[in-house]
Amino acid sequence: MTKLGVDERWDLIDKISKKTVTFGEYKHTLKDAIGELTVKPLTGIPIAIAVLYGFWSFFSSFAGFFTDGFFVKLFDEHWLLWLQEIFPGKESWLYYIFVGDPSATNCFEAFGVLTSGFFVAIGVVLPAIVAFYLILTLLEDSGYLPRLAVLIDTILHRIGLHGYAIVPTILSLGCNVPAVAATRILETRKERFIMMTILAIFIPCGAQLGIMKEVIPDTMGFVIFYLFMGYLIFGFILNKIIPGKTPEMLIDVPPYQMPTAQNVGRKLWMRTSSFFKVALPFVLLGCVIVNVLYLTGFIAWMGDILSPLFIGWFGVPSETAGPLIAAFLRKDLAVAQLSAIEMTKYQMISAVVLVSIYFPCVATFAMMLREGWKELLGSIAVLAVVVTLYGGLLHLIWILLGVA
Amino acid sequence: MKRLSSIYFGILGVIALAFGIADLLVTIGGSGLSFGILEIPCDAFRGGWGGLIILSAGLFYLAGIKNISEIHQISKVMMGSILIWIIAGLDIFAMITESIPGGDRSWFNTLEGFLETYAPPYAPAIFLLPFSLVVFYYILKKERNILKKEKDEE
Numbered sequence: 001m002t003k004l005g006v007d008e009r010w011d012l013i014d015k016i017s018k019k020t021v022t023f024g025e026y027k028h029t030l031k032d033a034i035g036e037l038t039v040k041p042l043t044g045i046p047i048a049i050a051v052l053y054g055f056w057s058f059f060s061s062f063a064g065f066f067t068d069g070f071f072v073k074l075f076d077e078h079w080l081l082w083l084q085e086i087f088p089g090k091e092s093w094l095y096y097i098f099v100g101d102p103s104a105t106n107c108f109e110a111f112g113v114l115t116s117g118f119f120v121a122i123g124v125v126l127p128a129i130v131a132f133y134l135i136l137t138l139l140e141d142s143g144y145l146p147r148l149a150v151l152i153d154t155i156l157h158r159i160g161l162h163g164y165a166i167v168p169t170i171l172s173l174g175c176n177v178p179a180v181a182a183t184r185i186l187e188t189r190k191e192r193f194i195m196m197t198i199l200a201i202f203i204p205c206g207a208q209l210g211i212m213k214e215v216i217p218d219t220m221g222f223v224i225f226y227l228f229m230g231y232l233i234f235g236f237i238l239n240k241i242i243p244g245k246t247p248e249m250l251i252d253v254p255p256y257q258m259p260t261a262q263n264v265g266r267k268l269w270m271r272t273s274s275f276f277k278v279a280l281p282f283v284l285l286g287c288v289i290v291n292v293l294y295l296t297g298f299i300a301w302m303g304d305i306l307s308p309l310f311i312g313w314f315g316v317p318s319e320t321a322g323p324l325i326a327a328f329l330r331k332d333l334a335v336a337q338l339s340a341i342e343m344t345k346y347q348m349i350s351a352v353v354l355v356s357i358y359f360p361c362v363a364t365f366a367m368m369l370r371e372g373w374k375e376l377l378g379s380i381a382v383l384a385v386v387v388t389l390y391g392g393l394l395h396l397i398w399i400l401l402g403v404a
Numbered sequence: 405m406k407r408l409s410s411i412y413f414g415i416l417g418v419i420a421l422a423f424g425i426a427d428l429l430v431t432i433g434g435s436g437l438s439f440g441i442l443e444i445p446c447d448a449f450r451g452g453w454g455g456l457i458i459l460s461a462g463l464f465y466l467a468g469i470k471n472i473s474e475i476h477q478i479s480k481v482m483m484g485s486i487l488i489w490i491i492a493g494l495d496i497f498a499m500i501t502e503s504i505p506g507g508d509r510s511w512f513n514t515l516e517g518f519l520e521t522y523a524p525p526y527a528p529a530i531f532l533l534p535f536s537l538v539v540f541y542y543i544l545k546k547e548r549n550i551l552k553k554e555k556d557e558e
Binding site for chain 2: 028029030032033034036037043046047049050051053054056057058060061062064065068069070073221
């Protein structure tokens with residue numbers, strides 16, 4: 001092989017570029033102009049508001065179609081009745097663990113592994129997760145997500161993050177586990193810590209959103225708003241407290257393009273199946289453990305111990321101790337459990353907020369541990385402060401409004 | 405063509421703006437409003453959030469009508485239409501998802517019940533939808549003109 005000299009190499013480069021590169025004046029296309037509109041704050045913010053509306057509207061209609069339209073009927077009128085009929089030993093602890101309350105008329109309130117466990121996982125979480133990941137994939141593949149990152153960069157810098165933090169933020173609306181892994185795209189330890197902490201505390205996962213839609217459909221907007229405000233306020237505070245830098249963002253924004261069905265299908269399958277591999281065992285195991293804790297009297301005992309804090313500070317009934325313990329295993333399951341406790345509308349909002357900001361579920365916990373035990377301990381310390389302050393603040397708001 | 409398009413999208417912009425403001429006012433008022441086949445929702449999601457988007461669509465149209473043949477101006481008109489497609493498209497999707505399940509009685513809806521779901525009254529975005537599609541005709545026509553001009557120059 002002969003070595004080329006400097007001039008010969010330049011000649012070769014010239015020849016290749018003449019054959020492969022087209023020279024001329026670049027004309028702005030409609031796609032370019034629309035791309036510019038989506039990153040400029042004045043025009044980009046209304047577009048982002050519309051995209052979020054679309055996201056939420058599709059999520060509600062799609063999940064509602066499957067859950068309310070078919071799964072509720074399938075599980076309550078067929079599956080539950082069949083299990084109650086064929087499962088032996090109505091008074092036994094095995095019946096209580098697997099089928100749940102023998103007098104239950106719907107799967108939400110039964111709390112058995114085979115009733116609530118399956119209903120939550122398949123009837124509620126599956127449609128919610130599919131809807132969420134479908135929209136996420138479309139936004140990603142069309143090229144909107146990087147533009148959203150550019151648009152939101154200024155706001156996220158105020159909380160010690162940069163625009164790309166929108167990726168773990170949106171991902172965690174599906175599941176906190178991949179979102180914690182996605183914090184690796186952030187450059188500094190400070191950014192990763194802030195992101196990991198506020199997403200584990202303030203962002204409800206798709207499963208939780210699906211259950212919230214079932215349990216508190218009228219007040220869900222308020223809960224989400226309250227959590228979103230917490231995301232910004234505590235992000236801002238953490239940015240001031242934690243030492244370290246937040247570098248500027250440099251990203252290559254791809255042109256807008258039509259997502260292909262094959263790519264969307266493949267991504268949707270990959271994300272949904274991996275979510276279920278993580279979530280399903282925890283939902284079912286969660287049901288078993290929570291039922292055992294109820295049977296042994298542990299949850300009643302915890303409720304008694306924590307009741308001054310729950311009643312006095314948070315303004316919720318002491319029975320919410322059970323769902324809070326269950327929240328460590330699966331938050332969606334915990335929100336479902338709240339629906340069976342007698343509470344006022346405002347107590348229910350407080351309880352759902354508490355379950356959301358309370359300790360991340362065990363799968364997220366394991367993921368955070370993989371990122372570093374120091375970060376995990378730091379996040380837990382922040383979480384303890386946030387739960388106490390933010391949970392108490394909500395109670396104070398109800399007192400000031402005269403509804404508590 | 406240019407003048408006619410400006411007038412057309414100007415009128416559409418004013419109507420969208422009016423619908424957006426009406427949506428927001430009705431939401432603030434707290435009770436829905438119905439005029440024949442037009443219904444303005446009063447819930448915070450469709451009336452409030454959706455109204456804000458319709459209002460933005462109107463502003464996009466109005467911002468794009470001056471010198472409409474310029475690519476950056478057309479993109480604003482196009483964006484106004486996209487916002488209407490998001491709202492109207494998802495309203496139609498919601499109708500479809502509501503029309504299929506049968507509720508408490510049966511698994512699937514009856515034909516009568518199915519068709520009833522699509523009956524009026526409709527939200528403002530649905531009325532704006534067909535008129536917003538004209539942007540496609542305008543863009544295609546413009547592209548054809550450019551191609552023709554380039555051919556003539558050759």
